[in-house]
Amino acid sequence: MQGPDILARLQERFxxxxxxxxxxxxxxxxxxxxxxxxxxxxxxxxxxxxxFDMLMDLTAVDYLTYPGREDTPRFEVVYHLYSVPHNHxxxxxxxxxxxxxxxxxxxxxxxxxxxxxxxxxxxxxxxFAEHPDLRRxxxxxxxxGHPLRKDYPVTRRQPLIGPRN
Amino acid sequence: MTPTPETTSxxxxxxxxxxxxxxxxxxxVPESGTENLVVNLGPSHPAMHGIVRIVxxxxxxxxxxxxxxxxxxxRAFEKECEIGPYNAAMPYTDRLNYVSPLINNFGFxxxxxxxxxxxxxxRCQYIRVILSEISRMSDHLTCVGASAMELGxxxxxxxxxxxxxxxxxxxxxxxxxxxxxxxxRVGGLKADLPTDFEAQVRRAFAETRTVLEESHKLLxxxxxxxxxxxxxxxxxxxxxxxxxxxxPLLRASGVPFDVRRATPYWVYDRLDFEIPVGETGDxxxxxxxxxxxxxxxMRIAEQAxxxxxxxPVNVDHEGRPFALPAEYVxxxxxxKTEGLLITDIRLSPNLAGQERRHHEKVNAPDKRxxxxxKETTYGSIEGLMNHFMLIMDGFGIRPPxxxxxxxxxxxxGELGFYVVSDGTDRPYRVRxxxxxxxxxxxxHLMLEGGMVADIVPTFGSVNMIGGExxx
Numbered sequence: 001m002q003g004p005d006i007l008a009r010l011q012e013r014f015x016x017x018x019x020x021x022x023x024x025x026x027x028x029x030x031x032x033x034x035x036x037x038x039x040x041x042x043x044x045x046x047x048x049x050x051x052f053d054m055l056m057d058l059t060a061v062d063y064l065t066y067p068g069r070e071d072t073p074r075f076e077v078v079y080h081l082y083s084v085p086h087n088h089x090x091x092x093x094x095x096x097x098x099x100x101x102x103x104x105x106x107x108x109x110x111x112x113x114x115x116x117x118x119x120x121x122x123x124x125x126x127x128f129a130e131h132p133d134l135r136r137x138x139x140x141x142x143x144x145g146h147p148l149r150k151d152y153p154v155t156r157r158q159p160l161i162g163p164r165n
Numbered sequence: 166m167t168p169t170p171e172t173t174s175x176x177x178x179x180x181x182x183x184x185x186x187x188x189x190x191x192x193x194v195p196e197s198g199t200e201n202l203v204v205n206l207g208p209s210h211p212a213m214h215g216i217v218r219i220v221x222x223x224x225x226x227x228x229x230x231x232x233x234x235x236x237x238x239x240r241a242f243e244k245e246c247e248i249g250p251y252n253a254a255m256p257y258t259d260r261l262n263y264v265s266p267l268i269n270n271f272g273f274x275x276x277x278x279x280x281x282x283x284x285x286x287x288r289c290q291y292i293r294v295i296l297s298e299i300s301r302m303s304d305h306l307t308c309v310g311a312s313a314m315e316l317g318x319x320x321x322x323x324x325x326x327x328x329x330x331x332x333x334x335x336x337x338x339x340x341x342x343x344x345x346x347x348x349x350r351v352g353g354l355k356a357d358l359p360t361d362f363e364a365q366v367r368r369a370f371a372e373t374r375t376v377l378e379e380s381h382k383l384l385x386x387x388x389x390x391x392x393x394x395x396x397x398x399x400x401x402x403x404x405x406x407x408x409x410x411x412x413p414l415l416r417a418s419g420v421p422f423d424v425r426r427a428t429p430y431w432v433y434d435r436l437d438f439e440i441p442v443g444e445t446g447d448x449x450x451x452x453x454x455x456x457x458x459x460x461x462x463m464r465i466a467e468q469a470x471x472x473x474x475x476x477p478v479n480v481d482h483e484g485r486p487f488a489l490p491a492e493y494v495x496x497x498x499x500x501k502t503e504g505l506l507i508t509d510i511r512l513s514p515n516l517a518g519q520e521r522r523h524h525e526k527v528n529a530p531d532k533r534x535x536x537x538x539k540e541t542t543y544g545s546i547e548g549l550m551n552h553f554m555l556i557m558d559g560f561g562i563r564p565p566x567x568x569x570x571x572x573x574x575x576x577x578g579e580l581g582f583y584v585v586s587d588g589t590d591r592p593y594r595v596r597x598x599x600x601x602x603x604x605x606x607x608x609h610l611m612l613e614g615g616m617v618a619d620i621v622p623t624f625g626s627v628n629m630i631g632g633e634x635x636x
Binding site: 024025026027029053054055056057059061062065066067078080082084087089091110111112114115116123136137138139140147148154 | 235236239241243244245248279280282406407408409420422427428567568569570572579581583585587588593594596598602603605606607635636
């Protein structure tokens with residue numbers, strides 16, 4: 001299936017729940033609300049014509065200092081999906097508000113989401129509701145803050161931690 | 166450990182006694198009354214390639230449960246990329262997969278080029294293909310060699326490192342460095358190929374082929390090796406897809422997915438190659454897939470060499486005198502620029518390949534992206550202004566606002582760069598999709614239920630590279 005057809009199929013299925021679409025540089029992208037995100041992802045995986053069986057990547061972007069995005073949600077979670085049987089790709093995005101940074105978990109859909117969501121929690125402090133094991137992935141427990149947030153200064157030092165016993 | 170008949174037939178030991186246990190030996194106490202033992206592998210252990218910790222729960226020799234802990238090599242790659250200009254991220258990408266850094270370089274460059282909407286020259290794309298394939302081979306050689314060594318085949322390790330050495334010599338002659346090469350540039354390359362590149366590659370490939378043949382003889386039907394590898398560390402097709410595992414591991418599980426074929430980039434669609442696949446997805450299949458892929462990489466590189474446009478580069482220049490670089494720069498600084506623009510200079514040996522004639526062959530003709538050749542910088546005011554416009558803070562490469570994802574086939578699978586631009590000279594967000602992370606997330610599936618002695622070969626076959634896993 002070609003990119004425009006994928007977007008058309010998702011738009012046809014979800015109608016007004018699709019907030020925006022674009023195909024910049026040939027990457028077909030769909031922006032949905034956080035409420036319908038899981039439903040959209042599930043449909044992407046299970047629909048016979050789409051069959052996105054691989055969650056290639058899951059990440060987030062902090063749009064705090066992005067010019068012209070003052071009124072939109074601060075964070076965006078970004079899912080890159082790939083379909084092995086159909087060899088096509090799509091990008092699904094959803095905005096996440098700063099004061100309620102909770103995203104539904106995709107672990108039941110793709111088990112790889114477990115680690116990827118842990119990394120997003122680690123780096124951005126976005127919580128994934130009903131995630132089975134939301135620990136930090138790359139950093140250590142005592143780390144203060146979430147370093148990929150735009151308001152985390154690069155030069156900030158972390159307190160030293162002593163040996164564990 | 167099978168429980169003895171006495172313990173199974175008898176009533177299980179009273180439960181409350183476990184609550185007063187003083188030494189914690191792990192959870193999941195079986196009926197037999199024995200307790201599981203928790204053993205830490207790593208974080209710092211000679212058999213752990215890089216630094217990673219595997220907390221294993223053992224029932225005798227059998228692995229019951231594993232918890233993989235990563236992040237010991239986290240260097241804030243993604244945060245650091247946001248700080249400097251686009252090309253300044255190049256040295257950081259070297260340090261992702263440090264065994265095949267060229268693929269990371271070119272992957273990042275291609276992502277930014279896609280964002281800018283520029284096309285690199287054909288010669289540049291062929292060179293990227295050749296160097297990427299050489300890097301892939303060096304990665305596979307390291308992985309297979311180290312895995313074999315851990316099973317006692319030390320000879321194979323030495324042979325393979327020898328072959329890698331021949332390949333790295335080629336890379337060194339192109340880039341001037343062995344490991345942290347920083348050879349990619351947005352819009353092109355740091356320098357063109359050296360004059361005797363083709364001969365060097367052919368020599369290195371001949372040596373590598375000999376080594377592969379010897380290694381095949383030593384390993385492929387070696388009883389000890391096969392017994393240790395076959396049927397161990399199995400990852401089924403469904404599990405591999407669910408865990409988004411790509412690269413040799415996915416292909417060993419029987420899925421012929423290769424980014425070079427699925428979404429061809431550079432000039433891969435003009436080159437003929439096969440995608441080796443396995444059947445069961447065990448360690449042995451991964452070994453065979455990697456061995457076959459090295460042969461395919463050589464095929465790709467040889468075809469690309471034959472098709473390489475521009476031909477051999479003749480550095481010598483008849484008829485016109487060379488100006489030495491220092492003298493040349495002095496003349497430019499004194500304002501005596503007459504005739505300088507058309508003069509060809511020979512740069513110092515470590516800048517070889519960056520002269521104008523080479524520059525035009527490997528770099529996109531885009532003044533907003535690529536630094537001008539040194540002749541132009543010192544020979545004309547336009548060139549000098551062009552140079553400064555790309556170097557000064559706040560200027561430089563400024564892609565339009567937007568987002569882009571560019572996947573390439575790294576040595577371990579799909580290496581993707583997701584770049585978000587806000588229109589300034591610094592990337593707003595750089596995300597690296599690490600090919601190592603999904604197999605590490607799925608590692609517990611490969612280890613649990615197996616024997617403790619199989620942890621190391623299985624872990625070796627995953628080919629974890631700490632640099633790209635932890636970023």
